[in-house]
Amino acid sequence: MKRLHIMVRFCLASLIVLGFAGALWFSHSAAAAERLDAPKNAAAAASDDGALFTAFVPVLRHPRCMNCHSQGDYPRQGDDGHPHTMNVRRGPVGFGVTSEKCSTCHQDHNLAGSHLPPGAPGWHLPPPSMPMIWQGLTDAQLCESIKDPKQNRNRNLDQLVEHLTEDKLVMWGWNPGEGRTPVPMLHDEFAAKVKQWQAAGAPCPAR
């Protein structure tokens, strides 16, 4: 019984991967969307252990993402996730406070040179009303939290996937500027895995 189960999973996974290769090929085309919706049956099976989610969770847990999705009322910096220097705070809407707003130092692009403020359009933290704190969550909790519209700025799954794979601020994680470690997965691979997860019905790991 168990062996069969593994086999089924393997086959399903292969199918999905093949499907994804196609999706990548046709990325941004309407064809991709159709294909993603196709293997509906795969979803239920994969949801058993949430492997589709944990496949890309190292990106979410990487300091480039976690430093703005961390505990406390402030951003963090560096691969050690130390609190942002200069007493920078989240602020009333996630864009910092008074004369220390994110945009006081951060531009909409990275600056040349190491240790200069990194930048991307809309540089900010989640707002305090919905702080999207991932630090300290299990994979299961993290998965549930990013899917929960009450915790993800009312994003449905499509919008969530778009945020994860296309948002310019999120994309910065792959291009974090001189001297910073990028997130640990190629963007295409990450996007594929996210969409694979979406296609499977966005299953979360069991607790």
Added chain:
Amino acid sequence: MLGFSVNGKRVDLDVDPSTPLLWVIREHLGLTGTKYGCGMAQCGACTVHINGEAVRSCVAPASRASGKAVTTIEGLSPDLSNPLQRAWLEEDVPQCGYCQSGQLMSAAVLLREKPSPTDDDIDEAMTGNICRCGTYPRIRRAIHRAAEMVAKGGAQ
């Protein structure tokens, strides 16, 4: 051509738009009250306002100011009448004075958004501005004093 306003005056400049706004302000516009201290948004000496928001001009490309309103220390008031300038005078804040333009420009945004700032508000607003002479205790007092002036009606 890069166009924006500085202290209410329209300027059009033929500069490389990637030049940090700081050097455009200092060298092309001759407004040297805005200071260079670190070149990496660490010290706050170069703080100006773009559309009212504090910006470290040493890391902001001049293009960021395009079509916007830039205010420098020279534009804070024409006659030292800004409550912050008056409070700075009363508390005798500056020592060498080099960082004070940036301190005042940061404090101006703080006071606009939080007219009665607490010590925590001051810490959150002013920690990006370094003073090597150590005028922090006086800056803190002066911000509180300026807030009182504003509360009493701005003019004294």
Added chain:
Amino acid sequence: MIGRKMMGENMSRPGAGTGANTGIERRNFLKFSVAASGGLLIGFRFPGISMLASAQQALATAFMPNAFVRIGTDERVTVIVNHSEMGQGVYTSLPMLLAEELDADWTKVGFEPAPVDPKYNHPAFGMQMTGGSSSVWSGLEQFRQAGAAARAMLVAAAAQQWNVDATSCRAESGAVFHGSNDKLTYGQLVGAAAKLTPPAHVQLKDPKTFKLIGKPIKRLDTPEKLNGKAVFGIDVKLLGMLTAVIARPPIFGAKMKSFDDSRARSMPGVRKIVAVPAGVAVIADSFWQAKMARDALRVEWDEGSMASFSTAQMMQDFRERAKSPGTSVRKDGDAAAALSNAAKKIEAVYEAPYLSHLMMEPLNCVVDLRADSCEVWTGSQFQTVDRANAAKVAGLPNEKVQLHTTFLGGGFGRRANPQSDFVVEAVHVAKAAGAPVKVIWTREDDMAGGWYRPAFLHAIEGGVDASGNAIGWRSRSVGQSIMTGTPFAAMMQGKDYDPASVEGIDDLPYAIPNVTVESHQAEVNVPVQWLRSVGHSHTAFAVECFVDELASLAQKDPYQFRRELLLKQPRYLGVLDLAAQKAGWDKPLPNGMGRGIAVHFAFGSYSAHVAEVSVTDGKIRVHRMVCAIDCGQYVNPGIIAAQTEGGAIFGASAALFQELTFENGRLQQTNFHTFPVMRMNECPQIETYIVENNEKPGGIGEPGVPCAAPAIANAVFAVTGKRIRRLPIRLTEAV
């Protein structure tokens, strides 16, 4: 800044109101001071006044009885100040001295930086300079005399007009009065007073009648520092001026072998790229263009003998060195015998790193070099030296070089460089530029540029007898001399150690019968010089932390232990008691908090700090610093408080955050993110209490610094039970 001791033993300090004739100068000074600038200065105000306006005013309508004051028909009193304003308030305190004796209307008093001239030499140090926390005590006589002489002439001029006896007239608030009706303002008397001969001797005021001296008068330079009008060196702009940034050696002593400027040459705005002794200078239309092109240069360096230098290895060498006896500096009794007989003894090694002055305004210098003249604009603390060094490079006699002192965006000693490094290189660049040029150091250039506070190690051994009395002390200091190899080596006065290395230990005030102080001079090719509070910046840390360790050994309260050993040192005791009392030394603190105390004498003044510190999650936070200062008779208590606060913050920054380290000859720190300065959210509440007395005036710019580190370190011990023996303080290194 220059420690007073370094400048030689012959400098007598003028006492207040001794009536000595300091030689009031005749009016021919006028020609010199207002010589119009040869360079075309565009639209800039220099500290205090407009150059051009002052020249015109002086030539037509001014009374200038001596080198230090000019009075205009418009009633303006301009005080010419021979010390540089770098934040310490000399543009206010020195005019106060003069205005007091002049009976000037303070609202009409302004200031102007002095040109370079022997008339403006430091009365004790024999050259024009600012350092050693000496401006006020050394200027006391000069400025009061100058004011009193001017007043006497104005009174005489009025008396002449009224045809009455001068003794029947009185001066007050910028005017001379006779009886109840006659009044002539100083402005009205300018013409008549200018015809008189300055008096040979003048009567100074009785301090009891002072109206300005001793009062917290607001600083005169504040307004222009609040609207961007104050001109620092970096703000000077001349017509046709170019800007240069220099590619500097990455290692001390490295020599440029070759450079490839193929990319840099064609970058926008670049005018010239030339090799200069300091490196490779890129001269361009603007700073950013020069910097971008500088960064695009490819320079090959002969790295030289420092290519493998590491501070870790250097400190290891220092530790070894401290194991053998050094040059004897002080020997009271027999420390070796006392230590071998001690009931309990302790040894500790204290280490302090190289430090950068890190003025907010990075180094810069403007030079306009012509065939037969050279004008220099910069924030200098060392006018006589800088002018002479500039003249040498320019190939001109000193008189052909004018040096204009701007406001200094911080100095802390760096702008008193024995080789005038930042001035000399700018003259070299100007030679190549063929136009007026401003050399700007980036922050990174400034930090890597050397001339640091030297790293030091102090190994101390001490012992107490069975009753807990301190009976023996032996300390060995290891570090570089800031004098050797400089033009100031002569100031070591034939001593085979550098007094600046051991100042603050050699005068150990505690009543310990057997004291040995030794010094090892280290030879390291890292350029070093004075930094705010000089040797005291590291010796006070070692001495005051070790005294605390001795107190623990004696099982005594650290404050009481110090008291007992200072009973014959009333001024030490005065500040110690004042700080302890104001801090509430005996009052309990919440859990997780502790107090530390330190006391020190430096630059003629006594200082004590009590620090209140908490340690939470491995993080030290200084909550409160109570500072007591005894600088004798004082001029402006507002400025004294400001300097004491600033000194405490300067010392605390070094204690908590700052360290320069080298690996493979390269400096590891580059900017404020790796060499942090205390920030607003880290700044403790600071209280300053001034001891009132009639003692000789001491300095104030530096004495606030030394106690901060030991007071904080001792407070950390009070919280954690662990000793801090290395700066900056790291809890992981506590023992």
